[in-house]
Amino acid sequence: MNIPPDAAHxxxxxxxxxxxxLSAVAIMAGTIGCVCEVRHSKAGNGGDRAxxxxxxxxxxxxxxxxxxxxxxxQQQQASARx
Numbered sequence: 001m002n003i004p005p006d007a008a009h010x011x012x013x014x015x016x017x018x019x020x021x022l023s024a025v026a027i028m029a030g031t032i033g034c035v036c037e038v039r040h041s042k043a044g045n046g047g048d049r050a051x052x053x054x055x056x057x058x059x060x061x062x063x064x065x066x067x068x069x070x071x072x073x074q075q076q077q078a079s080a081r082x
Contacts, residue, residue, distance in 0.1 A: 007032050026060060033060040 004010065011034035012022045020036035027033075035055070 003027060003032060010034075011036075028060050029064050031060050031064060 007027075008022070008025050011025050011032070014034050015022045015036035018036070019039065021039050022034065023037040024035040025032060026035055
């Protein structure tokens, strides 16, 4: 797995570009995901942060599954052409 050393910095920049603060960087299944939160929120509550991180990780998992399904469909199409 190749994780860029500046992943947190990249996530911070992405969150800030849409007016949010970086809450967490999620690394799962070889994929990096940025979890952003509303600026100046009072989400210092660990439960709120855990929920945000879980939502971010779920999004990464769904994206990964969608990519795998697309690859499988492409492989089936390629096999059918042979």
